[in-house]
Amino acid sequence: MQHTNVKSKCPYSSEAVDDISLLSPAARACPYGAYARIRAEEPIKYLADQDLWIVSKYEDVEYILSNPEKFSSKEALSSGNAYRDFPKALEILKQSRAQPRQRTLILADPPEHGFHRKIVQRALSPAKTLRAFAPTIEARVNGFIDKFIETGRFEVVSQFSIPLPMALVSMIFDVSEEQVYKMKRWSDNFFAALTGHVHEEIVINAAKDTLVFENFVLDRVAQCRKTPSDCFIGRLLQQPEDERPLTDAEIINICSQVLVGGNESTINFISNLVYQIASTIGLEERLREDPARIEDLLEESLRHEPPLQAMYRITRSEMEIGGVRIPKAAKLMLNFGSANRDETFYEDGDEFDLDRDNRETLHMAFGRGIHACAGQTIARREGKIAINVLLSRLRNLRIADDIPPVRNKLFGVRGFQSLHVIFDH
Numbered sequence: 318m319q320h321t322n323v324k325s326k327c328p329y330s331s332e333a334v335d336d337i338s339l340l341s342p343a344a345r346a347c348p349y350g351a352y353a354r355i356r357a358e359e360p361i362k363y364l365a366d367q368d369l370w371i372v373s374k375y376e377d378v379e380y381i382l383s384n385p386e387k388f389s390s391k392e393a394l395s396s397g398n399a400y401r402d403f404p405k406a407l408e409i410l411k412q413s414r415a416q417p418r419q420r421t422l423i424l425a426d427p428p429e430h431g432f433h434r435k436i437v438q439r440a441l442s443p444a445k446t447l448r449a450f451a452p453t454i455e456a457r458v459n460g461f462i463d464k465f466i467e468t469g470r471f472e473v474v475s476q477f478s479i480p481l482p483m484a485l486v487s488m489i490f491d492v493s494e495e496q497v498y499k500m501k502r503w504s505d506n507f508f509a510a511l512t513g514h515v516h517e518e519i520v521i522n523a524a525k526d527t528l529v530f531e532n533f534v535l536d537r538v539a540q541c542r543k544t545p546s547d548c549f550i551g552r553l554l555q556q557p558e559d560e561r562p563l564t565d566a567e568i569i570n571i572c573s574q575v576l577v578g579g580n581e582s583t584i585n586f587i588s589n590l591v592y593q594i595a596s597t598i599g600l601e602e603r604l605r606e607d608p609a610r611i612e613d614l615l616e617e618s619l620r621h622e623p624p625l626q627a628m629y630r631i632t633r634s635e636m637e638i639g640g641v642r643i644p645k646a647a648k649l650m651l652n653f654g655s656a657n658r659d660e661t662f663y664e665d666g667d668e669f670d671l672d673r674d675n676r677e678t679l680h681m682a683f684g685r686g687i688h689a690c691a692g693q694t695i696a697r698r699e700g701k702i703a704i705n706v707l708l709s710r711l712r713n714l715r716i717a718d719d720i721p722p723v724r725n726k727l728f729g730v731r732g733f734q735s736l737h738v739i740f741d742h
Contacts, residue, residue, distance in 0.1 A: 352655035361641040375659040382685040388630035409524040415566040440552035473736040585624035585732025620680035626654035
């Protein structure tokens with residue numbers, strides 16, 4: 318039996334990245350060589366082309382995530398304000414029905430963060446949502462496979478990875494399949510704008526879709542206020558007498574984060590799992606021999622290729638991190654993709670190793686501390702059932718030779734735009 322320790326399939330060595338710019342084509346295609354150089358040479362490094370400090374080592378990233386009183390999360394999802402450099406987009410957003418705009422959840426600091434998270438946990442109730450959704454996952458995944466099984470091949474992203482999390486979004490927001498794919502388009506534009514370093518047209522489209530999404534949410538809010546509902550938005554409106562109601566702007570921001578968080582990372586997560594199985598010699602056979610190892614696959618894939626490579630914080634005061642003085646109000650990029658391969662904590666971290674014990678050092682793929690991903694249990698369950706069903710129906714998965722994989726080009730995102738896989742059955 319072949320062991321499944323394989324070198325990272327990054328086509329760019331550390332020497333291929335000349336100026337350690339994470340925006341270079343080489344680093345965008347595969348950033349891990351650049352990460353390794355920064356970790357080795359200057360773990361806390363100022364990147365002038367992005368006006369931010371990259372934090373590369375596990376212990377420094379963990380420290381920042383664990384101390385929200387010292388580091389603000391108000392721009393946690395982007396290296397800069399997504400709209401600030403695009404006046405046309407800002408003009409569109411001035412038409413918003415919910416002003417001033419509000420930050421909640423992952424974009425809020427204590428005590429506001431705790432207030433919003435408590436309400437969302439009550440309204441979304443991940444455990445309750447999982448109990449309702451999990452029994453349908455297997456049937457849904459079988460339905461996806463039924464549509465392509467006779468062809469001997471499939472495009473993983475569109476035919477397998479996207480439909481499952483979008484079904485969950487459909488359930489949360491109580492919308493039809495037709496409507497949920499409109500919401501997927503909105504989500505894609507929101508997410509692209511947030512990652513930054515995209516063309517003006519994308520940011521303008523995101524601003525337009527923001528207004529459309531706001532109208533969708535506010536119309537639902539009006540309906541739920543008129544006729545109480547047990548849907549997610551309806552539950553956001555239900556608060557104890559001693560708790561202030563959410564503003565419309567807060568409800569919109571919460572719904573936007575649930576929409577994006579409910580699908581983008583899970584889509585890339587599932588695609589990465591299929592890629593790992595189809596490209597790693599012997600891995601499929603090991604998973605068939607012992608299906609319990611699928612849980613190890615999930616955790617090692619999240620460590621090795623976290624779908625969201627980084628989050629951001631802002632220093633509240635001048636301070637020292639990793640022996641480096643950082644000024645007040647500095648933007649920090651917490652590099653999960655680098656921390657998850659830190660040699661101090663992960664031996665041969667650039668290798669995918671099914672036998673690695675990821676309980677010994679918990680990976681950073683879902684963050685840490687009070688801002689850790691609230692939906693991580695749901696994402697893991699989706700991934701586990703999807704791969705279980707896939708392996709029960711298809712055999713000898715391998716990357717198609719005629720159409721090479723195309724990586725997601727968004728900055729800080731690790732996944733695929735398209736991934737063609739062939740199989741036997």
